[in-house]
Amino acid sequence: MIIEALDGISDRELDACEACGEWPPREVVHHLADSEMTSALRLRRLLVEDQPEILNYDQDAYARQLWYDRTIDASLAAFRAVRETTGELLMRMSDADWDRAGTHSESGRYGALDWLEIYAVHAHDHADQIRRARATVR
Numbered sequence: 001m002i003i004e005a006l007d008g009i010s011d012r013e014l015d016a017c018e019a020c021g022e023w024p025p026r027e028v029v030h031h032l033a034d035s036e037m038t039s040a041l042r043l044r045r046l047l048v049e050d051q052p053e054i055l056n057y058d059q060d061a062y063a064r065q066l067w068y069d070r071t072i073d074a075s076l077a078a079f080r081a082v083r084e085t086t087g088e089l090l091m092r093m094s095d096a097d098w099d100r101a102g103t104h105s106e107s108g109r110y111g112a113l114d115w116l117e118i119y120a121v122h123a124h125d126h127a128d129q130i131r132r133a134r135a136t137v138r
Contacts, residue, residue, distance in 0.1 A: 002032065002079065005127040006072075009134065014072070018132040025130040027068040032126055033075035034062050036082045039119045043086060045102065046112050047093070052102035054110045083123075090116075 006025065014026045023031060038057055045052040062068075093112070101111030 001124055001127040002029070002076070002130070005130040005134075006076075009130075010137070013134040013137045016133045016137045018129065018136055022129070022133070023063065023068075025133050026072055027063055028126050028130055028133075029072040029079070030066065030068040030070070030075045031059060031063060032123060033078040033082075034066065035059070035122065036079050036086075036119075039115065039122075040082045040086045042110075043089065043112065043115055046100050046110075046115065047089070047097055049102070054102050054104045056104070056106045079123075 006029070009025060015024045017024050042054050045054065098112045101109055101114075104110035104114075
């Protein structure tokens with residue numbers, strides 16, 4: 001979905017915003033890489049640790065401080081690789097694994113199903129955001 005949304009993207013489209021205050025596609029890709037890495041560690045902690053504390057992170061601070069104006073190739077590769085390795089884990093999880101939970105620092109009980117509910121749609125939503133931003137240039 002992300003690859004298709006980025007297919008043939010121009011430099012102008014890469015830096016276009018769908019609305020004031022929204023991230024352009026370039027920043028969305030970096031966010032997806034950072035988010036995917038964070039989510040992967042969350043799932044791994046849920047699978048390995050007893051009652052892990054899952055900490056929130058400030059996605060806007062990441063965008064401000066991790067140079068989201070850079071090229072997207074490495075972040076896109078990181079997103080793909082992390083998603084693939086996490087997919088391998090998901091395919092092997094038992095019912096007991098799906099029942100495991102910890103505590104999220106902001107929302108309380110946080111289990112593997114909560115994790116899946118959040119991250120299953122995350123990249124799809126951002127792919128739509130990329131398409132909308134690109135449409136503002138055309």
